[in-house]
Amino acid sequence: MSEKVPIQVPRLAPFITLLGAGLVIAFGVAFFAVLGNVPNPQRLMTPIVVTAPPQFTGNIEARVAAADPGKGAAIFEKYACNACHRAEDGVGPALRGMGARAATRRPNYSAAAYLYESIIEPNAFIVPDYANIMVSNYKAKIPEVELFDLIAWLLRQ
Numbered sequence: 001m002s003e004k005v006p007i008q009v010p011r012l013a014p015f016i017t018l019l020g021a022g023l024v025i026a027f028g029v030a031f032f033a034v035l036g037n038v039p040n041p042q043r044l045m046t047p048i049v050v051t052a053p054p055q056f057t058g059n060i061e062a063r064v065a066a067a068d069p070g071k072g073a074a075i076f077e078k079y080a081c082n083a084c085h086r087a088e089d090g091v092g093p094a095l096r097g098m099g100a101r102a103a104t105r106r107p108n109y110s111a112a113a114y115l116y117e118s119i120i121e122p123n124a125f126i127v128p129d130y131a132n133i134m135v136s137n138y139k140a141k142i143p144e145v146e147l148f149d150l151i152a153w154l155l156r157q
């Protein structure tokens, strides 16, 4: 017996190390799998609260109500929105009915708030079945006055 001990220990050591490493990895994988699948109520609710950058929270409706929808069509062309948005579905969702759909896309979003977010932060919500290719620098490009005129017009499409 005493002769075998020095032989067995070096042979078992790598096996035990491997087993230990395997267990650590298995637990790690299981941990993140569980973490990823458990519905987290806080995470589900957060996007509803973050409607738009702080400076407009709460008064998007007022800004849109005071805007001039009559200028919207020209602004839509000026920023080449019509390259992707035509009357019917194409590269982007159809212009026709956009205002009505905007009210239904995201829970607790008004149509105006949804349109506002869709334009200045298109990555925040990707319309199902569409590619995430909408130009994403309108926040820097479109002055506020034009943005709200545009939204007021889109609401009527």
Ligand code: HEC
Binding pocket: 076, 079, 080, 081, 082, 083, 084, 085, 091, 092, 093, 094, 098, 101, 102, 105, 115, 118, 119, 122, 123, 125, 126, 127, 130, 131, 132, 133, 134, 135, 138, 150
């Ligand atoms: C390069 C193509 C492209 C351009 C240019 C573009 N869009 Fe889009 N847009 C898309 C695509 C694709 C989607 C759907 C995917 C998504 O949600 O990002 C979309 C989604 C939208 C939505 C949400 C529509 C819905 O039915 O929910 C709005 C509103 C919108 N765009 C407005 C605009 C406005 C206003 C402009 C111009 C300032 C513009 N887009 C320019 C491609 C484009």
